[in-house]
Amino acid sequence: MKRTLLLFLITALTFSCGGKKKTFTALNTGNYDQAINTSVNKLRTNKNKKGKQDYILILEEAFLKAVDRDMNAIAFLEKEGNPANLERIYNSYNTLKNRQERIRPLLPLYHVEQGRNANFSFDNYDQRILDTKEKLSAYLYNNAKNLLSNAKRKTDYRSVYNDLVYLEKISPNYKNTNNLIEEAHFKGTDFVKVSLKNNTNVIIPRRLEDDLLNFSTYGLNDLWTVYHNEPQRSVNYDYLMEVSFREINISPEQIRERQLEKEKLVKDGWEYLLDEDDEFVRDEEGNKIKIDKMVTVRCEYYEFIQFKEAQVVGNVQYKNLNTKQLLDAFPLSSTYVFEHIYANYNGDKRALDDDLIRYLGLQAVQFPTNEQMVYDSGENIKNKLKGIISRYRF
Structure with a gap:
């Protein structure tokens, strides 16, 4: 019994030390969010436990360095003045806010040996997020309208579609975004006309022909490909898929x-x-x-x-x-x-x-x-x- 208990304690200590070592390594190699995520997960339960004290200091340092890195990156992107950077700036502000919200429920975090609470300097990023989102939305909208007018390839329309879907996600019902999404999707879609040929001397049952050409039963889910077995006048078809029967024995x-x-x-x-x-x-x-x-x-x-x-x-x-x-x-x-x-x-x-x-x-x-x-x-x-x-x- 004593031998089993000793082995259990040694194993638990090994895993504990291994986890801390990986977290220290993440901190020292610049993987700050990895170090933060691990520390937060460890401190969610029994945060005052002696074995978890190191995670408080790791979290404190990783948070400080992560915020400093992100703010420097935002300052550089804003100084550059390229509207194409707005999405990165917007995402960075959201990352800063979300990181704070993950740590906030754990506070206060008291470090016994140093006799103090861990220090986290939180900021309110809401207005900066809203301002950046407004600029980003305007940029995405104007850029999409311009590309829709000048695009020549289906891949261009698909790129516009993705930008507009993202715009709808961050700013629902922004101007006429939904109409532009439908236009980009239609112009970026490959339309395929389907025909069935019977080159045999055996009559193919009508119900079999209907089944084969009823694409709604195929369970297909392709955003950019549409099959029509009955051609529509309003559609310019890009491809033909011909199903041909040569022999029926x-x-x-x-x-x-x-x-x-x-x-x-x-x-x-x-x-x-x-x-x-x-x-x-x-x-x-x-x-x-x-x-x-x-x-x-x-x-x-x-x-x-x-x-x-x-x-x-x-x-x-x-x-x-x-x-x-x-x-x-x-x-x-x-x-x-x-x-x-x-x-x-x-x-x-x-x-x-x-x-x-x-x-x-x-x-x-x-x-x-x-x-x-x-x-x-x-x-x-x-x-x-x-x-x-x-x-x-x-």
Whole structure:
């Protein structure tokens, strides 16, 4: 017991010292916020505990240095006068405020050895945050409007969109930001026209075609790509995705048969155990001993397998409608197998294994039509098509 307790104390001390060492290292290498975060987490509980006294001094020093570093950086950025720096300035002021708010609930922090409370010089950054946010919002708005007027590539519109979304986040409902977001998103979106071609001699079921082209069921979530299987007049399409079926092969309806003869030794009641003289064998209490009566049973098993197979082969092509060039092509294939097994027997079915007995009593069923076979293969095709769409990037 004493040995276990000693090992526990040594382990706890090792981890404690290791944590302090890492925090000191973070402080001494300029990772002030890492040192602050670790110290705050340690001091949330039992902050007056002797083993946590060092974290008070680390937090005090790290906070002082972090504030000094951030204020110097802000002063330099403001002196530079570049409006592109406004976001960094705004974020820095928020960091200064949030850092204070993390420490404030812990106060006061009393250091026993030095006989004093830790000193944290807090400031009110609210007005500076508001002033900077107003300047940043105006800059983002004017810059976005200018870029929207002059952008030529979709990547430019997407960049504007990101700036406007950020503007809406920091200044909700700023002027007509929401309208500009919609405009930037529309102009930055790749619109893809989808067509389905059947180059086979087999009719594709209408419901399968509808399922394949119903992109709302694919669960796709791509901000910058929209697929339309019914082209809209108001949209200039950038790309064409063509789903083409080249082969649809359907096998004949088949019934395969097999016959098995099974033999097995099974229990069939009981009988009294006899010795060599045909006398009853008794136990220690004089009772006749019973044993299982084993018999050999035989059975003829007749199995029928209904089988039909459909194979659909095609591909998916992406084309650039502006350059008329083929961008990429992917194979698309699916095989669907219909199989139904039923069986009967002649003899004692106890001779049959369980995997055979399960087919007894089943009857033949109607084969699915060719149209149903093609449709049933569609779920696999749809999953493969979804995989192609999800992975492809223009």
